[in-house]
Each structure stands twice: as C-alpha cells, then as structure tokens.
Amino acid sequence: MYCKLLLSLVALLFLALQTTALPGFRSSLGSLVPWETSLEKRQLDNSNKFETENNGSEFLWLIQDTYEGQSFFDRWSFFSQGDPTHGQVSFVDQQTAFDTGLAYVTADNIVVMKGDNTTWLAAGQVRSSVRISSVTQYTTGLFILDLNRAPWGCGVWPAFWTCGPNWPYGGEIDVLEGVHDNEHNQVTWHTGPGCNLTPNDNFTGTIVGTLDCDGTVSGNPGCGITEWSRASYGPYFDSQQGGVYAMKWDDEGIAVYNFYRAAIPQDITDGQSPNPSTWGEPAAQLSPAGCNISKFFSNHSIIFDITFCGDWAGNSYATSGCPGTCAERIMDPSNFVNASWSINSLKVYQKTVLTGSISDAKRTIALDTRVVPLITCALMLTMLALVGL
Numbered sequence: 001m002y003c004k005l006l007l008s009l010v011a012l013l014f015l016a017l018q019t020t021a022l023p024g025f026r027s028s029l030g031s032l033v034p035w036e037t038s039l040e041k042r043q044l045d046n047s048n049k050f051e052t053e054n055n056g057s058e059f060l061w062l063i064q065d066t067y068e069g070q071s072f073f074d075r076w077s078f079f080s081q082g083d084p085t086h087g088q089v090s091f092v093d094q095q096t097a098f099d100t101g102l103a104y105v106t107a108d109n110i111v112v113m114k115g116d117n118t119t120w121l122a123a124g125q126v127r128s129s130v131r132i133s134s135v136t137q138y139t140t141g142l143f144i145l146d147l148n149r150a151p152w153g154c155g156v157w158p159a160f161w162t163c164g165p166n167w168p169y170g171g172e173i174d175v176l177e178g179v180h181d182n183e184h185n186q187v188t189w190h191t192g193p194g195c196n197l198t199p200n201d202n203f204t205g206t207i208v209g210t211l212d213c214d215g216t217v218s219g220n221p222g223c224g225i226t227e228w229s230r231a232s233y234g235p236y237f238d239s240q241q242g243g244v245y246a247m248k249w250d251d252e253g254i255a256v257y258n259f260y261r262a263a264i265p266q267d268i269t270d271g272q273s274p275n276p277s278t279w280g281e282p283a284a285q286l287s288p289a290g291c292n293i294s295k296f297f298s299n300h301s302i303i304f305d306i307t308f309c310g311d312w313a314g315n316s317y318a319t320s321g322c323p324g325t326c327a328e329r330i331m332d333p334s335n336f337v338n339a340s341w342s343i344n345s346l347k348v349y350q351k352t353v354l355t356g357s358i359s360d361a362k363r364t365i366a367l368d369t370r371v372v373p374l375i376t377c378a379l380m381l382t383m384l385a386l387v388g389l
C-alpha cells in the first residue's frame with residue numbers, strides 16, 4: 001500500500017516535471033534518471049554556451065588564468081639567453097626590460113613589449129628585445145589573446161606561441177608568426193616523429209609545404225598553414241585596431257581562429273564561457289585524424305618574442321621586397337617603430353565537463369516529449385492500481 005502510494009507520488013512528480021522545467025534538474029537528479037540521454041536541455045539565455053564532446057558529454061570553457069593590466073608580468077620569466085633561431089638580437093632580463101622601457105604597462109592597462117626603437121647600432125651589433133615564457137604550463141586549453149597591435153616590419157620576426165619540454169617531443173604550437181610586412185599569419189606545429197596535418201580538413205587557410213610536423217627531420221620547417229585573411233598579420237591587422245587570436249587545444253585537435261577587432265564574436269568579448277563551436281571553421285587546424293594530440297603535446301609554456309633577421313627573417317630577407325640587407329636594416333632604430341606588442345589581455349580557459357557536481361542556476365532541463373507517453377502510462381496504471389484497492 002505504502003509502496004503504491006509512493007509510486008504514484010513519483011509518477012506525479014515526473015508529470016509535473018514534464019510541464020515545469022526545474023533549474024538544475026540534472027545536477028540534482030541526473031544520475032537517478034535512467035533515460036538521462038533523452039532529456040533535452042533548454043537555456044534561459046540564448047548564448048549557446050554549452051558544447052558537446054564526441055562522447056556526448058556537455059562542457060563549458062571556464063576561465064583558468066587571466067593575464068592583463070598591471071599584474072600582467074607577475075607570472076612570466078624573461079628569457080635572456082642567446083636566440084635559438086639565430087636572430088641578431090639580445091633578449092634582456094626582466095629588470096633591464098623594465099628599466100629600458102622594452103616592457104611596461106600603460107596607465108590605461110595596456111601591456112607593451114617591444115624591440116629597441118631608439119638605439120643606433122654599429123654594423124654587426126645586436127638589437128635588444130624581449131622574450132617571455134609563462135610560469136604556468138598548460139596541457140590543453142583555450143587561449144584567447146586580445147591585441148591592439150602585433151609587431152611587424154622589415155627584418156622583424158615576432159611570435160606568440162606555446163612550447164613543451166624536450167623540443168620537439170613536447171610539441172610546439174606557433175599561433176601568430178610572420179616576418180617583414182607579411183599580411184597573412186602562419187600557424188605552425190613542430191613535434192616528434194609521427195604527427196601530420198590532415199589534407200582537406202575543415203580549415204580556411206592553406207597548407208604551406210610539408211604535412212609532416214616532425215622536428216627531428218633536419219631542415220623541416222614544421223607543418224604550417226597560412227591564413228587566408230590579409231588582416232591576420234602585419235600592417236592590415238594593426239590598422240584594424242588588431243583583434244583576437246584564439247587557440248583551442250583539446251582531444252579534438254588544435255585549432256587557431258583569428259578575428260579582426262570589428263568581427264570578434266560576442267562570447268569572446270563577454271569572456272564568461274566562450275564557445276568555439278559557434279565561431280565557424282578555424283583558420284588552421286591539426287586534426288586527431290593525423291596526429292595523436294595527447295601524445296605529441298604536453299606541458300606548454302606560453303611565449304611572446306620579437307627577434308630580428310635570423311633563421312626566417314634573415315634567410316627570407318633578400319626575396320622579401322625589403323630594402324638593402326637585414327644586417328643594414330637592423331642598425332637604424334626608426335626601422336623598428338612597429339616592432340611592438342600592445343596587449344589588452346591573454347586569457348586561458350579550461351574545458352569543464354558538466355557532471356552532477358556542477359550546478360548552474362541558468363540551466364533548465366525539461367523532459368523530452370518522447371518520455372511523456374511513458375510517464376502518462378505509468379501514472380494511469382498507478383491510478384488504476386489505487387482504484388483497484
């Protein structure tokens with residue numbers, strides 16, 4: 001008798017749920033409901049925050065680290081050794097960078113890093129510049145860099161990239177990189193042997209050369225993709241007041257997106273939980289179809305640097321259309337007025353899978369219409385059983 005009463009109460013409860021969606025329903029009851037997969041979610045706001053894993057789990061990208069404003073430089077190390085890419089550069093330590101104005105934060109919280117644009121050099125001398133690495137290391141994440149300006153100019157070679165230990169085995173992801181007055185950003189990966197780009201993958205850029213990302217092969221420049229947009233690097237990017245570079249690294253691959261300022265998606269501007277699945281095709285992508293992402297990429301520091309001449313900007317100088325030689329170019333500081341980063345923020349988000357332990361007041365769950373007949377039937381049977389008493 002008690003049992004039957006209880007049963008009908010349960011049935012009534014589910015009938016009520018069918019018409020009245022309860023906030024946080026899955027959070028509190030999800031694991032108790034056998035037909036959880038037939039529940040559909042509704043959201044009170046229209047921001048499409050939730051994304052779905054290949055395995056059906058839902059998740060959000062939630063903020064892990066924010067680098068911005070006066071505290072920007074608190075969690076970086078300044079690299080002050082020789083440039084591994086053989087640039088005609090001297091990377092300065094933190095104190096020197098601050099003292100000589102190569103790194104600073106303006107009163108209105110804009111972070112600036114630059115190459116020396118005030119010192120005349122004699123032939124063969126190196127130009128001072130900055131290279132910094134994040135103290136925190138990341139394995140997967142959504143990295144969103146909001147810039148007013150990225151460095152460019154003849155003989156200038158800047159990069160915003162991430163890199164793991166024991167190169168190339170920990171992997172390297174070059175998110176923003178170029179030389180001279182290029183207009184198209186190049187995204188490049190370097191890895192140990194066995195990781196390849198997938199041709200005909202869904203990205204808007206163009207594969208540069210080899211598909212093979214293997215950095216142990218002598219002379220391999222990595223597997224690269226140039227972006228189609230001429231505002232993705234250099235003068236046009238800067239003249240659009242910059243924009244956003246986003247790099248999404250998870251088990252579904254490594255994708256790079258780029259938006260000039262007027263085209264930044266609202267969910268990035270809002271900054272709460274950006275949703276890359278609403279951004280369209282990425283500019284460049286390394287897909288798990290050709291590369292085991294978790295095997296080839298781990299423990300990355302984020303790096304900003306500006307170097308001059310060297311392996312890329314030096315070797316390509318003669319064919320770049322820039323005047324004279326790179327060695328001559330580097331002597332005059334006025335050639336480096338545009339060799340500076342101007343950064344609003346760098347934010348790192350981590351994927352957070354929604355489970356019973358996560359509650360979100362905005363979240364509302366309604367029962368799928370497919371289970372309504374079942375519930376109605378159960379209710380009627382229960383009523384009949386009660387009447388039968």
Ligand SMILES: *[C@@H]1O[C@H](CO)[C@@H](O)[C@H](O)[C@H]1NC(C)=O
Pocket residue numbers: 053055056057251353
């Ligand atoms: C789906 O994958 C995510 C991330 O790998 C994992 O956290 C989650 O537990 C998986 N869900 C299921 C139902 O297997």
Ligand SMILES: *[C@@H]1O[C@H](CO)[C@@H](O)[C@H](O)[C@H]1NC(C)=O
Pocket residue numbers: 198200201202
């Ligand atoms: C590209 O996207 C289409 C449509 O979503 C899909 O059918 C196709 O498999 C994708 N290609 C690759 C290489 O992932």
Ligand SMILES: *[C@@H]1O[C@H](CO)[C@@H](O)[C@H](O)[C@H]1NC(C)=O
Pocket residue numbers: 292294295
């Ligand atoms: C990827 O590599 C990891 C670590 O080496 C391994 O455990 C996993 O099985 C690999 N995944 C695939 C799909 O090969």
Ligand SMILES: *[C@@H]1O[C@H](CO)[C@@H](O)[C@H](O)[C@H]1NC(C)=O
Pocket residue numbers: 165170298299
């Ligand atoms: C990454 O860092 C973790 C934690 O420090 C460490 O246990 C792991 O061995 C590292 N992985 C690699 C490939 O270096």
Ligand SMILES: *[C@@H]1O[C@H](CO)[C@@H](O)[C@H](O)[C@H]1NC(C)=O
Pocket residue numbers: 152153154235334335336337338
């Ligand atoms: C710096 O940028 C301005 C604006 O695009 C451009 O006119 C100028 O030529 C650039 N100077 C150098 C040295 O690249």
Ligand SMILES: *[C@@H]1O[C@H](CO)[C@@H](O)[C@H](O)[C@H]1NC(C)=O
Pocket residue numbers: 112114117118334337338340
């Ligand atoms: C050097 O670069 C900084 C940062 O871009 C700029 O504010 C300054 O005007 C430049 N100085 C000269 C002498 O061009």
